[in-house]
Structure formats: C-alpha cells, structure tokens
Amino acid sequence: MPSHYSAYSLFREGLRQQSGWGKAWRSPKPKKHYEVIIIGAGGHGLATAYYLAKNHGVRNVAVIDKGWLGGGNTGRNTTTIRSNYYYPESCALYDLSVQLYENLSRELNYNVMFSQRGVLTLCHSDPEMEMGARFTNAMKLNGVDAELIDVAAVKQRAPILNFQTDARYPIHGAIWQARAGTARHDAVAWGYARAADALGVDIIQQCEVRELILENGACAGVRTAHGDIRANKIGAAVAGHSSVLANLANITLPIHSYALQAFVSEPLKPIMNTVALSPASGTYFSQSDKGGLVIGGGIDRVPSYGQRGNLPAQETVLSGLIEMAPALAKVKLLRHWAGIVDVTPDSSPILGPSGVDGLYLNCGWGTGGFKAIPAGGLLFAHLLATGQHHVISQPFDLNRFAQGRLIDEGAASGIAH
C-alpha cells in the first residue's frame, strides 16, 4: 500500500532516512479480462480510471500505455488551467475542470501545486476592448468568473509586459480570469495514477496496443505486446494518436494531428506572477516555481506526427514573446519540445461512443487537454460506467459533425488552434 502523505509522514520519514516510503503504484502483470480497459495512461486515461473506481465502483479496470504514464502530452504542455471560453457548453465543461482542480490535491492526497495566479488575455485596441467586454459578459452569463480590466490593472499584475503606447501591439486592457492558473503537470498524472492504483486499478506501462479485437462488429479487447486483453468496454484516450487508434477499428475521425511546441527558459528571479496571452501573436507565457519562463503559442503550420520543433512556429512564438515583453529578448532558452495534438474542426473535444460497439472516445482536445483532465476523466468514466452521456459531455458527442451542431471555440474564443 502506498504511504499516506502528510506533514506527520514527512517528519517521520525525515527521522528514518526516508526508508519507509512505499511505491506510489504497483506494476502488475495484465489479467486476461477486465470490465474496462483504457488505452492511454496520460492525464485523461488515469483520471478516467480513478473516477470509474471512486464514483462508479468499477474497480476491475486496466490503463495501458505504449510508453510510461504521463509521458505524452500530459508531460509536455505549458500547465495552464483556465475556463475562459465563450459558449455555454464549453464553459460548463472547462469550469467543471477548474472546480475539480481546486480540490484535487486534497482529494488525491497528492500535491498537484495548482496555483490560481490568474490568466490575462490582452486586448490591443479599443475594438478589442469591446470584444473583450462581450467575451467577459458571455463568461459571466455562463457562471464563470471574468473581469475586463484596464491597462493600469494589467500593469499592476504583470509589470514586465510592454506598456509603451507606441508599441506595435499596445496594451489597452485585458480579460482577467482570477481562478485560472497553473499546476505541476507531472503531478497530475502521478496523483491520479497513485489514487487509481490504491482503488485497485491496474496500470500497465510499456504495453503497446497493436490491434483491437473486433468480434461481430464490436470491440472486445486489445491485442498488445503482452498478449490479448479482453474487456466489456474499451475507452481510448490517446490524444494525438487518436486517428491511428481509430483506424484499427476502421473508423475515420474529424481530426488533424499537429505538433504543438513549447519552450522553457533559463531560471530567472520572479518577474511574472500570472499567465499572459497576446491574441496578436498567439504567444503566452508564465513563470514556473523553479523560475523558468514557460512559453507557448499556436500549432505548427502543417499536420505532423513528429514530436520535435519546427523553426517557423518557433520564430512566431518567440517574436511574439519579445513583442509582449521586450525585456526578455536576451533570455536564453533551456528546453524546447513538441507534443502531437489532435485538432478538431471546431476546436472542441470529442467525448462519446465511437460508432463501434464497446469502443468509446475521449479525444480532440487539441492544444487544451491538460486543463480539462479532471473533467474529461469524470465525464468519460460516467460514459463508460453507465453507457450514457453526462449532461455536460452530451454536446461533445461525435454526432455533432453530422448534425452541423459544432461548438466553434476556434472562432469564438480565438484560441490558438
């Protein structure tokens, strides 16, 4: 059994040369049959397993991954958590996630370091301030906290930004979501893994799914590097590789996979206390607790499965950063990487049945999957346990494309994907 983490256990282990910590999770051999198999041990897959066990009492669950848990986009993102979306369906989804994040460290007995330091979406002109007012009002009507703040209030929150009035993109104000923030991304995966494992979930790493077992038109299990594993229901939460997995079940999805790049700078003294996004360039940045600037932007220009950087997007993001905060021009980058994101035509996720009996999909999160992990897991667990949509996941069913009922956040909230 893993140890319970507390101030007392820290003190006790300090006296015992840290000898008493148990492993955070087991490494079990896969069984022949489970009630539910989840493919993909990232944040969404692990959270799904946790909520299946905790909320629905479904504990005969395996989460399998071709690599190591949290080794995909969960460990590659810029850790921003926010619910500043436009449409009611999106606000319900992403704010559920923020609410779950607010209590997550306590719930999982694992410090995910959720820091509600707020997110600034900058407005660079008077018309943008008017659109900002519209957006702020939409968020409030949807029950999400939002405030349109003027340039003095932006300066108070992020003095490092470019406040020159003759700047190419002068700052007129910003949309401010105070409850937004950042978290320790690996800890989210590790916390869910540890809590799911404690409830009896088997997490099986280094076990690639090579085929789906299809019988009488239904998905009955997976054929893996470690043999066949069968289950009543299969849930796929494999992000950028969703099309590849769906292809094993002869399904095509409305998804393009792109590389999304991110950057971390050398550690600096504290200069940035919040997260700031400039819609002009799509660049956004925050500062981690270790001092590194965490910098992100839009996706690459061409669909790709190559998990590596690409110069044109890099140039766009970094020139955007220098426009936002010219003082950072000589800061050196420490790391630079890319993850493969699954982008839908409306920049909204897909949650629901796949069209093949027994196979369910959690995908299409694009560049914004990390913030949605708790909600994605909770809603996907509901779907797998009951066979029915939760009211919040219903609008995100795959059937919205044939019905022409898109939730076009790419256009509405101007997110950079």
Place this chain on the structure above:
Amino acid sequence: MQQFPCPFCGERDEREFHFLAEAGKERPNTTVSIDDETWARYLYKQRNEKGEVQEIWMHLTCREVFLLKRHSVTMAVSESVSLRQGC
C-alpha cells in the same frame, strides 16, 4: 528551415507553402439529395495517417496547387506533382 519542392519554382522555403487538404476526397454530387453523414464525411473526416501521406498544397508565392507526397513523422518529401492540366 525546411525546403519544399514547388513543381513550378523548385525548392523553396517552407514558409512559402500552405497545406490545403488531404488528397483524394471527392465532393459528393450535391445536385441530388445526399444524407448528413455523407456530407459530414466529406467536410470533416480525415485519414490523418502516420507515415506516408498524399496532400494538396499551395505554393503561396506563385499560387501553384500541387500534390505533395511526404512522411508525416520525418517530414521527408518523396514527390511533388503538378496538378495543372496537360502536365
């Protein structure tokens, strides 16, 4: 920067190019009634293959539209084919 081959101009900087769509989609005949699934498949569904892909690209500077065969992991280009009539 990577260089991509335009069938008309030759090797050019990747920023001069625009990815348009996957190759091989046929527009349904909309002069007759078609069902929602057929139309949605044409509008939204993508093969999104990992490996060798065939796509329609445009060289923005000369407006040449062409077929590009490349690898979606390595980005290596195997062929670019002009789509102009008579070529």
